[in-house]
Amino acid sequence: MSSSVAQLLPVLAAAEGGLNWHGFFFLLFALLACCLAVAVVLADNVVRMAFYLVLSLGATAGLFFLAGAEFVGAMQLMIYVGGTLVLLIFGVMLTAQEPFVSIKTPVRDKVLAGLVGGALLAVLIQAALSGPAWSGSAAEGGGGVALAAGQPSATPLGMALVGIRVDGDVASGEKSPEDGQVRSGYLLPFEIVSVHLLVVLVGAAYLARSKRRKSSGGQGADLSTGGMR
Amino acid sequence: MVRSGSCEAAASVRLPTGVACETQQVMGDKNMRGPAFLESLEAAVPGGVVGTNLEAIDPWVEVAPAAVADVCRWLHDSPETGFDSLQCITAVDWFEPDPKKAAKAGWDPHLELVYHLWSTRARVSLVLKTKLPRWKDDQPGVPPEVASVAGIWRTADWHEREVYDLSGVVFVGHPDLRRILCPEDWEGFPLRKDYEMPLDYHGIRGR
Amino acid sequence: MAEYLIQTVGLPGWLTWSLLAVLSAVLILNLMAGGALVFIWAERKVSARIQDRLGPTRTGGSFGWLQSLADGIKLLAKEDLMPEGADGMLFRVAPYVSFCASFAAFIGLPFAFDMVGLRLNVGVFYVVAVLGLEVFGVILAGYASASKWSLFGAMREAAQVVSYEVPLGMCIVVPVMLAGTMDLVTIAEKQAGWFTNWYLFHDPFTFVVFWVYVTCAVASVNRAPFDLAEAESELVAGFHTEYSGLRWSFFFMAEYSSMFLVSGLAAVLFLGGWNGPVPIATLLGLSDGTGESTGAIVRLLGLANLLGKATLGVLIMMWIRWTLPRLRIDQVMTTCLKYCTPIAAVMFAGAMTWLWVFPGGVLNLDDGSRRPGEIREGWLEGPGGRSTAVSDAPVDDAPALAEIAEVSK
């Protein structure tokens, strides 16, 4: 374990002796994400838990930006933090009346969760550290993580979505040498996923539909246009 | 619609008393104040009308307290009278506090309810009066009772609450008889002639 | 700039880089703070002029231009109250969350050709994503102030902003499609030259999309007539009822800076960013007419252009606020779902067919070098590409590009 930690330190030392900013921010965001994730688990106030989740996912978006994957970073910000978590906070706020706000977990559950979490962590660390890039190349990779070649761009991704593969040396439509499949774009899987999500959405809406007494015309019924109900 | 001509009068001069200003009660041919109207009212509610005064500036008809609701119902519903709007309900406390003047006063202490009705179609007004004892069977502090007309004119709802609040008249059959202007827990009826301002109200000095 | 400092001044490497980082951060922050101050003063003056009165005249000279400073000092001096039942941590953090959200979005906004915090390839997408985060501050503020009124305001605000992001996104896709890229700098470059090159006048569909964008922008920034959150006539003051002093001023600053940001985005996407209506720089021969001029004077001119357009946008928002009454919450939702979104979708389809029918643009003004249909990406230009601040990676798949060019002709 200590040897791998020692390998972490040179990451900070940039080639020309100054502080390697890239490494510094990487560590900062990583630490932030992890600590906030732990805070989410430990917090007992539901709304604070949701807020820490927002911050930790924001930190992971920062990691994506650092790695040069701006599109994925922006996607993370918009979809995860801007979309799902807004709904999560909505739900939490609407239900966080007094009885639900602070959830005290009994000690027994905490110990159990700690054990399971710890085991999972150990497996992950072991898998990560045994990877060749991590342990092997510490010597010559000293210059810190090299920036991705050239100006990263989302266009190859966009065009691949439409079915024109420009990111490989093989023009689209021919067989790729290694695995023999046709290197087609991502259009089909993309459509399947969106239809799937649509089905899930409709199902959820149906299940959550408000049950209304069949006979009652009711005052609320004719005011059903818009409104906050 | 131009109303041309009016009673010319030079400087501010007093009209000779007794000549009733041309009251708008006389509408077209139907003389609402005339004996014909009183006969139809008498016929509709036997024993209702107790007295009338047609010479006053605002001629009024006095009604027995018990018959108030029936008279009002008839006045509201009957086609030819059709008083569909109640303008105002007032309670007047005829009570002279100091004994000297009480002796000279021509009336004995009583409470008087005055209803001003108005017909939007015939554009005619009518004044109903009814005499109530100052206190219910003379126990001071217990307000007299009379039938409520809130069922006939919805505007009476608030007017009767105000009369109850300020002058102390209980309207039987009123949907929600509470004080409207004074705080809910206020004692006494301020517009009574013998009303004494309370010494203090929740610590606020009264007098 | 950094090399200069290291070679001549001999500062150690890490100090220069941190200095530069702090400098750019401070620049953007001051732009925002300064902008907010100016706009607070402008709001008072504009509303005064609309209502036939003078507005502040006494503070600092005859035009009362120190009024914002006076407000600032008052807000600083005022005590930061916190209601008794409030959730301490969230109550304090909420204003900073919404302030940082609108501050972070400024990084992507290009002020002149090379004056941009960070030239993100996904500029537009990043700005819209971060703009969506501002609603967190409002929700947390509404919840944490533990008062029924602020919860009402927070609910309305969140529902409105989240639902207005849909039409906003659709309107933004049209100029992105026209320019073929999400990089704000490239979008602005494409609209160089006379104002007829602006995407606003590109085709009737983008013209309508611009006005739908303006409506959605006004709604997503919560300005009248969509300012339900602080509807004083119904709720007392919406989500920031319980705030006072410095915390309240952060909400105020966040609102004004996101107003500036949204109108800046409109300027870049539809009104040609830093390109003025008349290409003075090209006429005077200062720049080479392709919009990517690097001369200092031209950039200052560009900066003036963008700031002018953005300020014009903010003034229009103020003008709308002081004339129109407020909509009801269900009317706000209906305009979003039944009017803005369908119109944006139809216009998007219209713009696409227009592009397909007239690839070179109806007037065929440009000489084909900027055919909107083709993708003009920095790195696709090939070895002979423009010398831009960013080093071009050698491109080895030129044949693939040629093939794309045929496909799209």
Place this chain on the structure above:
Amino acid sequence: MSQVIDDDPRIIEFDVRTDEMLVNMGPQHPSTHGVLRLVLRTDGEIVSEIEPHIGYLHRCAEKIGENISARQFIPYTDRMDYLAGMNMNLGWSLAVEKLMRLQVTEKARHLRVLISEMGRIASHLVGMGAYGLDLGTFSPFLYAFREREKILDLFEEACGARLTYSYITVGGLTADLPPGWLERCEAFLEQFEPIIREYHALLTTNAIFVKRTAGIGVLSPDMAINYGCSGPVLRGSGVDQDMRRDGEPIYTAMYDGYAFEVAVMKDGHYPRDHAYPAVPADAVLGDCWHRFFVRMLEVVQSMDLVRQAIDQYSACKGPLGEPVKVAEKIPAGDVYLETECPKGQMGFYLIGNGSAIPWRVRARSSSFSNLSVLAELCHGCLIADVPAIVGSLDIVMGEIDR
């Protein structure tokens, strides 16, 4: 699966359980006109029930009326509807004159018409401005007050006060108009004409204003009559009643020689409505929009009346006449008179007993009855509609609480 649920009667289908909230709007609420407290029972945004609480501004004017002489009561009538002090004074003076069978001079009569119609314009301006505030737009309020200030300047020249005038009193007026007043009043009317079109453009035909007011708070004619509403609230529902034409002879005699039409919608259109914006499509007779529009028409109607009054007043040769002495004895008897005030019909009931001090004074307020219809109008509306409906009734708390 869904078939099973539908025909199983025992399954009580309940709506998403949103608990009812009791929301307090007022008495210190920015949108209620003065100190009115509304308790709303809301279910989400929908208001299921509303109950107004009044009495915060109760100064027992009627009890005081039993201790001072008739002419001394005039300042109390100013403070009932403090936005239309002139009309209140006129109402009380006419009631006392009716009891005393007193006839004022021609010159005083015309001057009273001139001043009370100017008071009506000022009051409607405040009503229009405050209504804009309730709906969220701030500018009309300032435009309205800019014009109202000019009227108050004219009143200040005439009687020295800007709000509580006590100018019209029993037996005539306290003072005659200063020289040059009529020209200045004429000049005000001249420049006020185009500004009315400006108000129409700013509010009446404004799409969002129409959306917020048309079809909201619809008051049917017979409910209006039943609740005793009066004035623009009654005429907004199409009931053709205006006390200046249908009232008591002593009051209608004041308007002899004046030509005016009552601003009410008769068989589909307003009198002389060719010069004003058309009624929007979804505006139902009796909704907030119509009440507002009737007030705007009455402003123009009052301007015509003021012009006629100026001509008649300047044509009069006779003296203005002196008001009665302060401690003038009132004859015995009771009298009731309703006058057309800007907010509605304001009635004064007065009982004299021969001495200078009346035995009983009763003020029947128009806003008191207009407000009582609020509970009926707000049933089932949205929270944002409540200020719109309260604003359209144009109530003044001073008049309600007395």
